[in-house]
Amino acid sequence: MSADRTPVVRLSGVTKRFPGVLAVDNVDLEILSGQVHVVAGENGAGKSTLMKLLSQVERPDEGTVEIGGEPVAFHGPGHAQRLGVAMVYQEFALAPHLTVAENLFLGREPGRFGTLNRGEERRRARELLESVRLDVDPTRRVASLSVAAQQRVEIAKALAIDARLVIMDEPTAVLPERDIDDLFEVIRELTGRGIAVLYISHRLDEIFRIGDRVTVMRDGAVVKTLPVSELDHDQLVRLMVGREIANLYPKPEAELGEVRLAIRDVTRAGVVDGCSLEVRGGEIVGLAGLVGAGRTELARAVFGADRLDSGTVELDGEAVRIDSPAAAIDAGLGYLTEDRKGNGLALELAIEHNITLANLPTRGPLLDLGREHEIAAHRRDQLDIRTPSLRRRVEALSGGNQQKVMVAKWLETRGRVLFFDEPGRGIDVGAKAEMFELIGELATEGRAIVLISSYLPELLNMCDRILVMRDGRMAGELARDDFSEERLMALATGAKEAHER
Amino acid sequence: MTTATRPAALSRENLSDAISQLAAGGALIVVFIYLSIASDRFLTSDNLFNVGQQTAVTAIIAIGMTLVIITAGIDLSVGAVAALSGVVGVKLMIELGLPPNLAIVVGVLVGALAGLVNGLLVTITQLAPFIATLGMMSVARGLTLIVTGAAAVFGAPADFRLLGQGEIGPVPIPVIALIAVAILGHLVLTRTRLGRYSYAIGSNPEAARLSGIPVKRYLTAVYVIAGALAGFGGMMAASRVNSGQPNFGIGLELDVIAAAVIGGASLFGGRGTVVGTLIGGFLIALIRNGSVLLNVNTFYQSVIIGVIIWLAVIFDQYRRRRLGGAGE
Numbered sequence: 001m002s003a004d005r006t007p008v009v010r011l012s013g014v015t016k017r018f019p020g021v022l023a024v025d026n027v028d029l030e031i032l033s034g035q036v037h038v039v040a041g042e043n044g045a046g047k048s049t050l051m052k053l054l055s056q057v058e059r060p061d062e063g064t065v066e067i068g069g070e071p072v073a074f075h076g077p078g079h080a081q082r083l084g085v086a087m088v089y090q091e092f093a094l095a096p097h098l099t100v101a102e103n104l105f106l107g108r109e110p111g112r113f114g115t116l117n118r119g120e121e122r123r124r125a126r127e128l129l130e131s132v133r134l135d136v137d138p139t140r141r142v143a144s145l146s147v148a149a150q151q152r153v154e155i156a157k158a159l160a161i162d163a164r165l166v167i168m169d170e171p172t173a174v175l176p177e178r179d180i181d182d183l184f185e186v187i188r189e190l191t192g193r194g195i196a197v198l199y200i201s202h203r204l205d206e207i208f209r210i211g212d213r214v215t216v217m218r219d220g221a222v223v224k225t226l227p228v229s230e231l232d233h234d235q236l237v238r239l240m241v242g243r244e245i246a247n248l249y250p251k252p253e254a255e256l257g258e259v260r261l262a263i264r265d266v267t268r269a270g271v272v273d274g275c276s277l278e279v280r281g282g283e284i285v286g287l288a289g290l291v292g293a294g295r296t297e298l299a300r301a302v303f304g305a306d307r308l309d310s311g312t313v314e315l316d317g318e319a320v321r322i323d324s325p326a327a328a329i330d331a332g333l334g335y336l337t338e339d340r341k342g343n344g345l346a347l348e349l350a351i352e353h354n355i356t357l358a359n360l361p362t363r364g365p366l367l368d369l370g371r372e373h374e375i376a377a378h379r380r381d382q383l384d385i386r387t388p389s390l391r392r393r394v395e396a397l398s399g400g401n402q403q404k405v406m407v408a409k410w411l412e413t414r415g416r417v418l419f420f421d422e423p424g425r426g427i428d429v430g431a432k433a434e435m436f437e438l439i440g441e442l443a444t445e446g447r448a449i450v451l452i453s454s455y456l457p458e459l460l461n462m463c464d465r466i467l468v469m470r471d472g473r474m475a476g477e478l479a480r481d482d483f484s485e486e487r488l489m490a491l492a493t494g495a496k497e498a499h500e501r
Numbered sequence: 502m503t504t505a506t507r508p509a510a511l512s513r514e515n516l517s518d519a520i521s522q523l524a525a526g527g528a529l530i531v532v533f534i535y536l537s538i539a540s541d542r543f544l545t546s547d548n549l550f551n552v553g554q555q556t557a558v559t560a561i562i563a564i565g566m567t568l569v570i571i572t573a574g575i576d577l578s579v580g581a582v583a584a585l586s587g588v589v590g591v592k593l594m595i596e597l598g599l600p601p602n603l604a605i606v607v608g609v610l611v612g613a614l615a616g617l618v619n620g621l622l623v624t625i626t627q628l629a630p631f632i633a634t635l636g637m638m639s640v641a642r643g644l645t646l647i648v649t650g651a652a653a654v655f656g657a658p659a660d661f662r663l664l665g666q667g668e669i670g671p672v673p674i675p676v677i678a679l680i681a682v683a684i685l686g687h688l689v690l691t692r693t694r695l696g697r698y699s700y701a702i703g704s705n706p707e708a709a710r711l712s713g714i715p716v717k718r719y720l721t722a723v724y725v726i727a728g729a730l731a732g733f734g735g736m737m738a739a740s741r742v743n744s745g746q747p748n749f750g751i752g753l754e755l756d757v758i759a760a761a762v763i764g765g766a767s768l769f770g771g772r773g774t775v776v777g778t779l780i781g782g783f784l785i786a787l788i789r790n791g792s793v794l795l796n797v798n799t800f801y802q803s804v805i806i807g808v809i810i811w812l813a814v815i816f817d818q819y820r821r822r823r824l825g826g827a828g829e
Contacts, residue, residue: 303711305710305711324713324715325710325711325712325713326713326714326715328713329712329713330713335711337708337711342705342707343705343707343708343711344708344711345705345708346700346701346704346705346708346709346771347704347705348700348703348704348771348772349700349701349704349771353697353700353701357697357701357708357709357712357714358712358713358714360694360697362694365693366688366692366693367691367692367693367694367697369692409712413713
């Protein structure tokens, strides 16, 4: 069947250099129509650059790009769109204040002589929305839509330009679990129309669920391209990392100590409703639940990031009053946010300045810059933060290394209780294994860990217990012996729904 | 390469910061050399101290502005606040017989008070800094006109002249004051919590808050400092003409912002240095001075300064895009 498929895009000998980095190294690649082509690889492997070359955000230094059999010259992203290459960005490129229909035809509004034919616009918008199975009124503002719906609008936009190739950069990273199946159906519909989909994801299981062919990249070069069916999970990891990873989730056998953190009846109006939870020293307690179940909101309220309406927090048996992150830090709490760039790191600041941000070393009224550098160097060595210099801006680091900088910051505050909110999000397999090993070590040293994750294997493998939240409440608790995806999902979605399955 | 004991090593980013200042600094040197050759009156200590004296007020206020801009804020009220401080200080000397030193302190406090209001509007009522300080610009100018009845206030004691017109040896006191404020400002930005937190707040206010930084307190402090420096600049300007001028400083805020921006401060926050702002301030001053010396139609000054603002920011953006493109 795939023999008579024509390549939509062919790259030959494409190379892209950035100052000091060979980002894409002599890559040959064919993307066939009607297939989901997955590009897998660690951060820094060159996936993002490859996408930018295809969507003409970056100009290749060497090699040729052919689209539909024709070599294409570099004229920028608009040109790529006219050639039928559409990009669904991780952070959507929609104008939030415009309506769905206006967004779909932005720059190509139907109408003549500068006037808009709004009826026509709405009618065609409805057609497009139908083909991506999105049932919303095209006159609604994009800002009022859920993330999943906005993503659908992005895909509809790709259809609006008659795309031959749709590039999706980690499309499931922003989606709640239940929307992923729907997304995959829409992707199947695209390929059914002969559209090629270039799919980038860090979640290995998705590669097997949705991919037809996979290209593994490492250090800018293509390691291998092959049908997904000829590959299993372990082989894929080995190709990506270039070495064996014995265990993605090294669960430590830590001695459980006394209760370090006890939360009782914590309520924050509208999002968290009477939640209680205890974590012992050395223990990793998972917080599971669907997106919007209130896990992050609970962590933020306990950490003082949002107001806590009622409830008590005890650390090591002592009641503490937490009305701000500063108070939480003083008490010994740390919170690694799920959104590194949005609220975790000061991207323009140097690595060392981020590491010490929550606990600056001072001498009298002045900062102790020498001591600061020592602290940062120590954490760099301890956590293996890979960078040529600690004075680099944090924005120059890969996701995994940025994550380590956040960990370093919270280690500097001597946090006894650490909340990790989606620590595996957006970082690659190798970095993930390191991150979870680190979390295990932190627990072994006697800290209490609360692990929030939407990716079930992370919770099932790392945790001693898992608490499941639903609609802002604690829906149930699973001990390690009772762990299973089914039980977890049953609690997360409500048991009744699970029975019907 | 990055051993713990070498805090002075230059990274690529530090280097590029230095280069950005070099570009404005390079322009400063070029203009300086050109004027030295083109006019025989330029390279005299009289003229240079004169430039320093004229620039001191703008540069001192610009250092406060730099701090505000680093937090991703802006203070449009500095010109009006400087005028208010000036007339209030002068009036107190005349009507209550306040000694000049005390009047200067009061002038600074008036500025700090205006800054406090700005800061509270930004942090407590969550007004955008542009709006909060736009309002203050109007309020302060209005108060200045009310206090003076729109007429200049004359009759300050003679020793009030010292601040703006005095000299220690050959060096004008405003230049000495500027050097002191600059050194202090540089120390605050690079060696204190306030400085570090300002960069962090400007780069990512939510990350700063979640790191336990009392963002509102520090932001308010930043506006108070900017206001206090505007008040100090206002007193210095009043001293230069030994009177309170209700129309002083109209448009000054734009000069001050221009100095900071030419010096590499980013209006999006997180970037800016005292050295850069000084370079920006003196570049503008030299162009003004040169136009006078060379009898260039003064209207051209504005055009040249505008073009320099463009070039400085274009260069800054180009540099950042090149840096940003390297990561994945």
